[in-house]
Amino acid sequence: MSSHSFIHRSVFCQSVTRGELDAIQIQHPKCSATLLLQGAQLLEFIPSTADRNLLWLSPDAEYKQGKSIRGGIPVCWPWFGAAEKNPTQVSDAVRKPIAHGFARNLNWTLAELKESCHQVEVVLTLSSNETTHQYWPYEFELQAHFIFADQLTVELVTTNKDAKAFHISQALHTYLPTQDIKQTQVNGFSGLNYIDALDSWCEKNQTGTIQFKAETDRLYQAPENILAITPNHQTRLESKDSASAVVWNPWIKKSQGLSQFADDAYQRMFCIETANVLWDIKEIEPDASQTLTLTLSDA
Ligand code: TA6
8 A cells, every 4th residue: 555645735635545546635615526546537526516426436446456446437548348349440459358448457647736726637647668568569648637626627638659550449437426327317319329239239329318227338429418317416528529428337237247336336326438439439640649528517
């Protein structure tokens, strides 16, 4: 366990630990938040006006080195989901096919912390090294740029530092809370097509609002504005350069096999993952960058 302080001269931020992991605790007049260095995984974002965590965090979460935490916003990169379900431009480069890529399991570095009475900005970086080469051959720099204010902004910036172009799929795998999954709706998708990962990857069309009545695992064309409506709250997700959105709830049977997840936890969470997957994968040329942006707010 690490006990060193890696933040100095900050009014609003301090270094803390969660189990085995280093985290930044933000306590600002506009919001509070907890951000792990491992995976650049945001666990909590509580705007002062809303006074609730806009993110779902499993009560059974285990804070261990090398293990993504069940909840918050895991960063899936440089591939999403099972490597072999990706287009070949992505899957052919994968050396160790762990689910959702390696970025969520490795320690990132605090590169920048700026604060004012309006907001706190934190930049975490992950650069290619011997460990990342065990999973994926390319040289890269990945930045997660967080702006904590009344609302949350996350920018995931991929920069190609290699001599060759590479392809990635990616997602901000946002877990959202609900008081009752059966009374939860997601708006913004009506008329859009999706791939149903639970029905032989068939393409289907969404009519009306998304509701959860069974296990759900769908890869949608993404709207820029998504509204998640739960019995007591509404949460808005706005995205930029995110052509896909994955909507997920494990329901009864799958929950029983999930790590850091109670058998009945599916009743109180769902995921909306702003992403670039399947035909929306990104090709990034040497020295070029690509940015996936998510803004999350209490509506
Ligand atoms: O985004 C949906 C999904 O890919 C599901 O298929 C599901 O298994 C989930 O993510 C969680 O993945 P994890 O590796 O965190 O257990």
